[in-house]
Amino acid sequence: MDFFDNHKKLFWTAFLFFVVLTMLVAIFPALNNQRNYEPLPNAEPLSEDAIAGKAVFVANGCVACHTQQVRNVDMDKTWGERPSIAADYAGIHRTDFWRNTATLMGTERTGPDLTNIGNRQPSLDWNLVHLYNPRIVVKESVMPAYPWMFEVKKHPAEGDVVVNIPEEYLDGSAGKVVAKKEALQLVAYLQSLKQTKLPDGSPVPEFLYKRAPKAQPGAAGEEEQLDGASLYTANCQSCHQANGEGLKGAFPPLKGSKIVLDDNPELMVDIIMNGYSGRIQEGFGPMPAIGTTNNLKPEEIAAIMNHEKTSWGNNARKVTVDEIKKLIETVKVKSAQK
Structure with missing residues (x-):
């Protein structure tokens, strides 16, 4: 029983036990992961501005509300093209010897997940x-x-x-x-957050627990239609606003837009799928390729377009899903030829 009465022996025994557990539970597994995982072939290192922006991101507490991981559940399709994998974080290193702000994966989503924000916005x-x-x-x-x-x-x-x-x-x-x-450095960091595409031939992890898309009942004899208002809110509203009037000097209005009201929807589909930068000279920023980035299906694109064509006083011809399917293939070919 002399062992339990000797505080030095107790201290050193507890300390050695702690060291051994730390090696077995934390250090050895981390070293093993470091050996087994490498960044994806197309992964791009952060620029100097993005590295500085990452420090601004941490210093201002952004890590408290925003995660950077897409789980393999269907509800996370909003944030990325695929679930996150270990290789996404393999090339992220410590800030310095004392600070480890490597992955910034976070623990909650008070704000949106930012894994793919560089593509989404x-x-x-x-x-x-x-x-x-x-x-x-x-x-x-x-x-x-x-x-x-x-x-x-x-x-x-x-x-x-x-x-x-x-x-x-x-x-x-x-x-x-x-x-x-x-501010510019922080935005540079946010713009750098893009999911790297998997190498050709690699199986893409599937999202689990599929959710049935929200639909609106159609008229008698018609199929149910997807809720274009909800899809617009999720994909377009942050720029073009709930009232469709955009933001003066930043994002153009859809209310009364010639492109939205045009009976020929090809240009509108082209903009949704490939983005648009034709109004930069007017002070409007370039629009990202929302349809491609967010993996929108033809049915979803048709629902969004019909919402925009019939809202805020707009009264344009509605499009059909078959029409949108054909136009998507058309604009893909034209985009590849540019």
């Missing part, structure tokens, strides 16, 4: 407006604003990135809102 304009005040683009957002990453200048200098902020959010400030370096 690559727009510099949108991200900067969203950082300045999230309520400008998402009225129901609970995300805090980060106005200290911006400054107001009466006469922006050459090279300054001016952010188009509606007057009602400027608090009477006279001048233009200009993004500071840390």
